[in-house]
Amino acid sequence: MLTDYAMALACFVFAARLARLIGPRTKVSVWFWCAAFVATGIAAAIGGSFHGFVTYLEPGTHRSLWNLTMGAIGAAGAFMAAGVHAAYIRREDGTVRWLILGILVTIAGGIVQQSGIRRGEHFNHNDVYHLIQIVGLYFFFRCAQTVRDRPGIPA
DSSP, rough: OHHHHHHHHHHHHHHHHHHOOSSTTTHHHHHHHHHHHHHHHHHHHHHHHHHHHHHSSSSSHHHHHHHHHHHHHHHHHHHHHHHHHHHHOTTTTTHHHHHHHHHHHHHHHHHHHHHHOOSSSTOOOOHHHHHHHHHHHHHHHHHHHHHHOOOOOOO
């Protein structure tokens, strides 16, 4: 639960920092990236509650939390894809490098999450995944800091 909440906090900080960058040349692409981080933060916060309060919730409420988590994750993915699609992606400013690093770290985190490793009673594969994913999200944040709207998008 705590690693979920840490990921949520990181996402909300990334979104707030990106929101300051929205301007005439970034109003579409960076807005989508902000929305992606907000949606990811919401997913992580709800996911943390799903994991942390399982013994206190009715089964229907618990299931609803998971469904909300999955919906927020889906929205985050859609906003990230839209942010990339709306952006003019350039190699020379590091955009591609940060994007690829974010993707690779996310894949590595997914592999770890599926491994089922456990380090003690209260630290498992999900916790390790969340910590890895925070790094991946940082790389996506760095990518989003470098994007500009694709030419042809009205300023």
